[in-house]
Amino acid sequence: MIDYSLDSHGIATLSWNMPGRSQNVLNEESCNALCELVERVVGDAAVKGILMTSAKPDFIAGGDLEWLLSAKTAEALFERVVRLDRALRKLETCGKPVAMALPGTTLGGGLEVALCGHYRVAADNPKARFGLPEVTLGLLPGGGGTQRLPRLVGIQKSLPLLLEGKRLTAAAARELGILNEVVPAGSEPDAAHAWLLGAIAAGGAQQPWDARGFKIPGGAVSSPAVQQVFMAANAMLRAKTYGNYPAPRNILSCVYEGLMTDLDTGLMTEARYFVQTVLSPQAKNMIRTLFFSMNQANKLASRPKDVPQQKYSKIGVLGAGMMGAGIAYVAAKAGIEVVLVDTAQASAENGKAYSAGLLDKQQKRGQVSAEKAAALLARIVPTTDFALLAGAELVVEAVFEDRAIKADVTRRAEAVLGGDAIFASNTSTLPISGLAEASARPANFIGLHFFSPVDRMAIVEIIVGQQTSDATLARSMDLVRALGMTPIVVNDSRGFYTSRVFSTYVLEGLALLAEGVAPALIENAGLQAGMPVGPLALTDEVSSELIWKIDRQTRLDLGSAYKGRPGHEVAARMVELGRIGKKAGKGFYDYPEGGKKSLWAGLAELFPRAAVQPDLPQVVERLTVVQAVETARCMDEGVLRSARDADVGAILAWGFPPFRGGPLSMIDNAGAATFVAQCKRLAAAHGERFVPPAQLKAMAASGATYYTEG
Template sequence: MIDYRVDGDGIAVVTWNVPGSPVNTLNDAATTAYVAAVDKALADPAVKGIVVTSAKSDFIAGADINDFLADRSVAGLEAGSRAINRVFRRLETAGKPMVAAINGTALGGGLELALACHYRIAADSPKTRIGLPEVTLGILPGAGGTQRLPRLIGVRAAVPLLVEGTRLPVADALKLGILHAVVPAAELLHKAKAWILAGGKAEQPWDRKGFRVPGGNPGDPGVQEFLSVVIAKVHERTAGNYPAPINILSCVYEGMSSPIEVGTDIESRYFGVTAATVQAENLIRSGFLALNDARKLKRRPAGVPKAEFRKVGVLGAGLMGSGIAYACAKAGLDTVLLDREPAMAERGKVHSDKLLTREVERGKLDAAGREATLARITPTVDYAALTGCDIVIEAVFEQRDIKAEATHRTAEATGPDILFASNTSTLPISGLAEHWPRPDNFIGLHFFSPVHRMALVEVIRGRQTSETCLAQALDFVARIGKTPVVVNDSRGFFTSRVFATYFEEGMALLAEGVNPALIENAGRQTGMPLGPLAVADEVALDLVHKIIVQTRADLGPSYTPPVSAPVIELFVEKLGRVGKKAGKGFYDYADGQRRLWPGLAEHFPRAARQPDVGSVKRRLLHIQSVEAARCLAEGVVESTTDADVASLLGWGFPAWAGGVLSYVDTIGVDRFVAECEALAASVGPRYAPPDILKRLVGTGTQLRAAGR
């Protein structure tokens, strides 16, 4: 766990090597062993100094996240923080020089351990990242990070890193003064030892007589003004949904004017309060652990050999098809991009050219890399070019006959044994699979726009999709660097069906006479990326209209129109305002600006009595969660975790809530059901909670504990 050796020069090398883990974490056992090793070196008069390093490819990744879920009490969390703070403080004042030889990424508690050393030297690697990203998990640094970092580099430099959770390359960390040196990896230990042998002092800057925080203390007028601006920006960005950033600022403000021992006690107090919040639990459970499980393909069927992919076919060179082709080529796969006209196929490749050129301009890619990626994309109109593909992804126009033709022609060119996937966002996969010779080898891969930014792929299993097909599809999604969530076939699947309720409810509120500015502001204040009317414009109202028309034709007498249907029909059929792509929808788009269309007042007169913002926020979030609960009850999603991951990555459901079904537990099942029943009585049956929720009322059981 901790390797200890003393070399001939009297340098003790303490090497972190946590067994059974790909990374070192600050779990209780490893921390105890580390302290024992350092104490051994401190007690040995032959030891001149201590070098701390790692046997893993990275230094120390931070605390063991599972520890935060084991003890949720404020007192327990505060005590844990206070204990590690006292240990680090004792070691940095023990009188022997300590060097952190950072061989790879050092994050969170790993960097805090390094900050408690007297000298920090890192191996020069483009992959290494240095930072305190705790805020992204809804917590704050609890091992001295909020106190040592500002004392080291100043409040102005440290605060943005703390409240944004920035992960710095080593060159940037060196420039800021977090690191003392960056050296070739082969020289790391030699240079670390050399600093000690050259007379490196066992003294921190903040322990020197007359120390002042670089750039001034929080009480200084200039720093005070800076913090006031940051506080305002944090409130604007988080809408009060995330306590961690504000509590970090409180740690800095209160702690920097005190001795460091007092500052770390203040930090521990805020750590306990912050880490015990439901927001922290949600961000850790859903935003970290569940996302990691999805990326590691925990839902992959066992016993199926891993599939290898070399060549991919993409049918349709529109926005989605060209985006998928770009993702495949970026992942190193030869990609055939097919469309009906040569110009269309070429235009799809131009899309990749623009994205790659932008990466070159930003210094993220060199010219040779750009050319190599572009060379992997072959635009064509000839289905014969699909020969040799391991998988073909259909992304043609959202009409059954067009998709059927593309499917038949692909089978003729490739044979039926390759993996065939449809990128449809609404049409049931089982029906589309009828046009492929082997429906067991047909699956849905629903990408999200813009593909180059969106991490999620919704993997839709049809009625006849085999376990082998599902496993291979998951292998493919992972191969191109995306995160899969598996759902079962149904109309709209999971993401489209649930996400649509958000902007549909926005239109329902508009039709009721609610001020559109109130609707949009409430949407953003929930933590959604955009207000519901802006989202509808982004999706495109004519596309939503086509889906309504297609669904009505498919379902016949059993069709129930969405609450938004009259508004959509007005905008598409009578007003010709179809959304952002046309420059006009609920908003007017001109000169790079977006402004609510003044004509909304004419078509939707405002009610004399307006709801409060809290009730609008409640409707916009509750409607998504109650629909997601129906999907869980119907087996469209098989677990609350899958639903949460899909909502976080697919449409940006507020992370503070943990996802669309964790939101039910965040509110409390009893309260959520009662509020939905009240809304069903006053607004409409779309809010009626399903039995899967009503059965939990009064039991004290959370949905995620009861859900599959």
């Protein structure tokens, strides 16, 4: 668990080495071992100094969230936190020098353990990251991070790490003052040992905050400059989170209240806020979806078994527009050769130039070397010649949303591909089974729906057609993981899952506008709900024209079975006016050159404001419930295969509020019976789009939930 040795200089080495795990974590067993060893080294007169390190490539990855959530009561959780605090406090105040030799990544609870050392030396490891990312999972540091870090580097410098969960390289952590030294990899134990010998000779070591007359770097909480920092942080936090996330708010409280006192009192303040935050529904939602469910998706939990893993050396991308160019970039970045095909050589070259532009920006920021950039670009071969696709294990088409064009490129690619090669469509709305009719081998045909911009959207929606084989699904999932992206798997249907449910948000916003609800109220409600952008601004981003075209195609395809939504009429009206969105410089907003966008004044005449306006919570309810009930329909119809993929996909693909955990977590939190009653009330007032599906009504009757744990 933690290996122990004592050398002839009286230096005790505590080396974290948890069996059966790739990384060290803080859990019941390791915390017990740590507490016992702290008692041992502090009480043993033969121990003159303590060196803590790791036998694994990284130091400590953080706390074990399963262990954290397993505490049955707030009191039990509080006792766990306080016990660790006492052990770390005893270690840093024992008078014996403590040095931390950090071979690699040191995050969360790992960095909190490291901060109790008097000296921290890290390996010059380019992959290593240092930080306190708890806030990204709805938590706050509970091992002294909100107290020691501000006392070490100052309040202003520590807040970005605490409130944003920033992860630093070793060099950046050294510059900030978190690390004392960065040395060549492998030499960090020797450097720590050398420092310990000097500290022992000098008579021991003491933390700066335990020294008489200690002053917080950059100013105390009571100083006018720091008071201004807190005022600005509070304002920015409110503007960014709309009060939906307790973790960052509680972090600010921990720092403010804790740093007005001594460290021991501050640690107790932090422990109380930590327990309160862990037990909040927002933290539980975020941990379940962004940690447990995300990890399951990334580990390919839904991958068909008994299919050999596919290694990719060459793929083809058809269409060198922004989407195709983005796919080519992420594949080349993963070390895969890419044949980028377009109708004109100049277009194909432009597609490759997209990667060159990204790499140029990265080189200027020092994120990639010129050699690595050149090697990546060399892996992208722009061409008009389909024959160069020979030998590709997979081809993905990213051409226009036109069935005839897609059918043509399918046949041309398959003519030169090997018999076991996969053909994937990047369509966002057209049913995969229909597109597969153009294929001579529909079992090898699948949907891979990437999101724009591909290099920043780390999710791929994999769509299984009626004839798609399990082997094709498994091998496609292998590609997504090779690209470093998160896959969700859905069954074929119109709009699949993400496009279908995402559209309900924008269309509900347009429906509210048609009803005479004030545009500013609609937009503010979207932000208050936790969505990244209001529905009208989002419509401008995707363009009313695209919404209109998809609706027109759906109407043609479905005939008498077509069911429109009120928002479609609003989009059509904007198309008639030529106000199709941001790309045209005008939509629901005006986009003056060099100026700030503003809501179009003409909306008041086009959609007269109703005399009675709904309350903000009523609008928030409609914008969120419409997404959740449509997700429930996707489960009812078998489009979605798991609640996990539904919630992960919603957050990653279109920005569903993470604090809600995803649409199905939102339903579970309310309880199916309560949510069904809510849907029936909204359906009576606003239409059948809110009618709950049969499966959800059955769940309401039985008390069932989408998630079975807890």
